[in-house]
Amino acid sequence: MNDLLLMCTIAGRDAAIPALRVQTILEIDDVTPIPGTPDFICGLTPLRSQALTVVDCALALGFDQPCSSPDRRAAVVEIDGHLYALLVDSAQDVSEARSDLVAIPGGLGEGWQRAGLGMVETETGPVVLVDIEKIIAGPPALAA
Amino acid sequence: MDELLADFIAETREMLEQSGTELVAWEADPSDRARIDTIFRFVHTVKGNCGFFDFPLLEKLSHAAEDALAECRAGRREADPPLVTAVLAIIDRIGELADLIEAGEELVEDQNDMALIAALEADAAIEVQSDVVPVEPVSDEQDDAVTTAAKRNTVQRSIRLPVDLLDEVMKGVSDMVLARNDLARRLREAGEQPTIDGPFERLSAILADVRTSITRMRMQRLEHLFTSLPRLVRDLSSELGKQVMVDFEGGEVELDREMIEMIRDPLTHIIRNAIDHGVESPVERLQKGKREIGLLRFAARQSGNQISLLVSDDGGGINTERLGQKAVAAGIYTKAEIDRMSDAQKHQLIFEPGLSTADEVSAVSGRGVGMDVVRANLERVGGSITVSSKPGEGTSFHLHLPLTLSIIATLTVSSGGQNYAIPRSYIEEIVFGSASSVEFAQAGARRLITFRGRRVPCLSLADVLGTQDNERCEWETKTLVLVRLASEDVFALAVDRVHDHEDVVVKPIAPAIMQTKLYAGTTLLDDGTPMMLLDLPSIAQMRGLVGEMRSKPAIADEQTQKKAKNGVPLMLFRGLDGRRRAVRLELVKRIDTVSCDAFDIDGARTQAVIDGRILPLAGLEHGTLPEERCRLIRLSDGDSELVYAVSEVLDAAEMTDELVVSADDASIEGVTLVEGKPVPLIDGHTLFFRYSTPKRIEQPLKCRIPQDSDWARTILEPLVEAAGYRIAEEDDDDADLAIEIAGNTAPHGPAKETIRLRPDPEDAGDGSIYRYDRESLLAELKRVRTGRAA
Numbered sequence: 048m049n050d051l052l053l054m055c056t057i058a059g060r061d062a063a064i065p066a067l068r069v070q071t072i073l074e075i076d077d078v079t080p081i082p083g084t085p086d087f088i089c090g091l092t093p094l095r096s097q098a099l100t101v102v103d104c105a106l107a108l109g110f111d112q113p114c115s116s117p118d119r120r121a122a123v124v125e126i127d128g129h130l131y132a133l134l135v136d137s138a139q140d141v142s143e144a145r146s147d148l149v150a151i152p153g154g155l156g157e158g159w160q161r162a163g164l165g166m167v168e169t170e171t172g173p174v175v176l177v178d179i180e181k182i183i184a185g186p187p188a189l190a191a
Numbered sequence: 192m193d194e195l196l197a198d199f200i201a202e203t204r205e206m207l208e209q210s211g212t213e214l215v216a217w218e219a220d221p222s223d224r225a226r227i228d229t230i231f232r233f234v235h236t237v238k239g240n241c242g243f244f245d246f247p248l249l250e251k252l253s254h255a256a257e258d259a260l261a262e263c264r265a266g267r268r269e270a271d272p273p274l275v276t277a278v279l280a281i282i283d284r285i286g287e288l289a290d291l292i293e294a295g296e297e298l299v300e301d302q303n304d305m306a307l308i309a310a311l312e313a314d315a316a317i318e319v320q321s322d323v324v325p326v327e328p329v330s331d332e333q334d335d336a337v338t339t340a341a342k343r344n345t346v347q348r349s350i351r352l353p354v355d356l357l358d359e360v361m362k363g364v365s366d367m368v369l370a371r372n373d374l375a376r377r378l379r380e381a382g383e384q385p386t387i388d389g390p391f392e393r394l395s396a397i398l399a400d401v402r403t404s405i406t407r408m409r410m411q412r413l414e415h416l417f418t419s420l421p422r423l424v425r426d427l428s429s430e431l432g433k434q435v436m437v438d439f440e441g442g443e444v445e446l447d448r449e450m451i452e453m454i455r456d457p458l459t460h461i462i463r464n465a466i467d468h469g470v471e472s473p474v475e476r477l478q479k480g481k482r483e484i485g486l487l488r489f490a491a492r493q494s495g496n497q498i499s500l501l502v503s504d505d506g507g508g509i510n511t512e513r514l515g516q517k518a519v520a521a522g523i524y525t526k527a528e529i530d531r532m533s534d535a536q537k538h539q540l541i542f543e544p545g546l547s548t549a550d551e552v553s554a555v556s557g558r559g560v561g562m563d564v565v566r567a568n569l570e571r572v573g574g575s576i577t578v579s580s581k582p583g584e585g586t587s588f589h590l591h592l593p594l595t596l597s598i599i600a601t602l603t604v605s606s607g608g609q610n611y612a613i614p615r616s617y618i619e620e621i622v623f624g625s626a627s628s629v630e631f632a633q634a635g636a637r638r639l640i641t642f643r644g645r646r647v648p649c650l651s652l653a654d655v656l657g658t659q660d661n662e663r664c665e666w667e668t669k670t671l672v673l674v675r676l677a678s679e680d681v682f683a684l685a686v687d688r689v690h691d692h693e694d695v696v697v698k699p700i701a702p703a704i705m706q707t708k709l710y711a712g713t714t715l716l717d718d719g720t721p722m723m724l725l726d727l728p729s730i731a732q733m734r735g736l737v738g739e740m741r742s743k744p745a746i747a748d749e750q751t752q753k754k755a756k757n758g759v760p761l762m763l764f765r766g767l768d769g770r771r772r773a774v775r776l777e778l779v780k781r782i783d784t785v786s787c788d789a790f791d792i793d794g795a796r797t798q799a800v801i802d803g804r805i806l807p808l809a810g811l812e813h814g815t816l817p818e819e820r821c822r823l824i825r826l827s828d829g830d831s832e833l834v835y836a837v838s839e840v841l842d843a844a845e846m847t848d849e850l851v852v853s854a855d856d857a858s859i860e861g862v863t864l865v866e867g868k869p870v871p872l873i874d875g876h877t878l879f880f881r882y883s884t885p886k887r888i889e890q891p892l893k894c895r896i897p898q899d900s901d902w903a904r905t906i907l908e909p910l911v912e913a914a915g916y917r918i919a920e921e922d923d924d925d926a927d928l929a930i931e932i933a934g935n936t937a938p939h940g941p942a943k944e945t946i947r948l949r950p951d952p953e954d955a956g957d958g959s960i961y962r963y964d965r966e967s968l969l970a971e972l973k974r975v976r977t978g979r980a981a
Contacts, residue, residue, distance in 0.1 A: 079721045082656035083656050088703055098715060
């Protein structure tokens, strides 16, 4: 309850990221691609003297289309000592959760089921709260 | 003052402070077990630390207190007030002694100390305790006390900091350097602006200083590591029934803290091996006419941004015979391959996974996991390890470590329009795919190149990274980087272009990127763009190049192949006297052609400068050097390198006939027939014995050149580098030489000597050299070099 959420849009849906985990919001311009990595890893982008691993949230959730946003906004989070920039369609404001987490109703798609912590009510309506650890793990490997 | 000692004193004080409250509480309730434990730990630690220093008094006191407390903990004795008093008196005395040590005083045992110890006795008479007066300072003379106080005031104070904080500051400084570089570039683009350039230069200089200080903060003496070893050696040797003593050299060499922690385990492993397999039992040693006590030596030396650490024992050496058999038994090599190996190559077998020469699996080592892991761990931090051994005389492990954990010397290459870094330690040579000395071949799906008589598998970086198919690769347009892994596997990596040498700060990468097994880390270039560091051992592993297709001497023509005679490969050359000679091909590392300016000949000492390294020069006994350029064969025994001057390199051949050993000439192994003609085979062993100097102890001198002159970069730089110098970076804080060109801005930063060049031939009378007067310039460069290197 009353947790702060970063409201954003991923793959066209309203979603939220726990705001406490977000260090900053960046507008990403140059990304150095890394050959050999899975699609959802766009590459590296510098932030001060560190390199951030840029992850496309939509592809990481297993959607076909990458995030589309004119200003390429990304939330910077730290997981196990590594910094990631999570690329979203758009990032809006930080707002408070108005309810506890509830289970995600089926039918949102498998990606949401896997990477969503649950649904939360906010002033603008219900959003899916995403688990950033799951996001950076990428989509489950497809059976070859 | 000795850093270790300072640490010891700081730690003792810290514990005194912490146990202060405990002591008081203990006094209130002597039977409190928790308090006894705390205090016991304190005196125990002091006693343990005394083992590293020579403080018999301190040891005696702490030992006595420890014994008494141990009795209490075991419940054999009651912690009564007299005991508490006695222990407290001792602890106070320890505090005093620590002060004395810090002030550099001699510790003198006096009556009181004996009384303090006596007071601990369980049945000590009450009178004795009442005799224990508060301990007086050792010196009761007025002036003594004053000097002591004065000394204490000059003692360097130290504080402890969390390493995280240091890292934080270091990161901040790195950020500043990046920002500075960015700003410097913009200022250059904007042209000269005297009002801004001056302060900016000053800022740069300050930043360079700060950077150095921060780096130094993270440095620790190797002593820190060494101090924990005698104990380990003692425990292990008593466990295995051996007698070993330890000898250290170079404890003052400093390494990055983290690096010290990283090498602790590998070193422990090497020591275990040395004591378990290397050093013989005392009886055996006496039979062999050695001292019964084995010796384990550690010698550390810094050379440039490398630390070399030599760990050697005087034990039985490595049994190559048995190692070879094991390798065959384990199916790693065939017997024929083993037979072809030199001893030096056989020694490296101990780094193969799953090999151990231990017949018995002891509790200490020989479980078949081992040196391969050690090598992998060292390579992970950018280091390397080699081994050399003489039967009956001992074994040496030679570790090369980068000075700091995160800075690695790399070569930048590009593929598909992107830059990648390759650790320079793996690179053996760079050749153009279009060179006539390179032949491409195809075997199944694998590309091969034949280069210098060796067949080497070849990978295209674009193919490895999955950006371009091999089918579409135009091999002849590529540049080939010949990579030699520590496992002695060689392969060629085809890249679009080779750019530059750079020392880069490597940062870890996210697990999802690590999973590709292609990259070892990432680094940020000056302009902030990230560049990936390639993980060559892992790439070779994935492509099945490790231990599979050894680079075998390609046999020149089909006919000799059919004979299937396993001859010893040789290289034929003409010496400076024009006579044909041969050298074992396995010793030959490469062939260089250098200009004669690169030689330093000073009486019996002959050296050549190649790629900024100074190597011993042999072969001059056969004649005089040519006027201009000279061919050199570079020989390596795996440990040291030397160059051998020849008039021409003829061919590779095989020695199929027997070698007729010559008794009277130690410089040749003997004479053999090659194509029906007798050829003397030079004796590598004697050669290295005579000329060998450990690798890379010489440090190239640093030279600054103007940054803003294209002429300096394109013409001067190669000339200076060929003369054995390294071009100083902008942020290098010292240089041996600076070259100024009239009309260009002087290279900034201090230098010990300066050479001035002028753009026109007329003598200006100011001691400057005309910039195209190559001879004078080279003579001057040589003068500076020999003057300093002598």
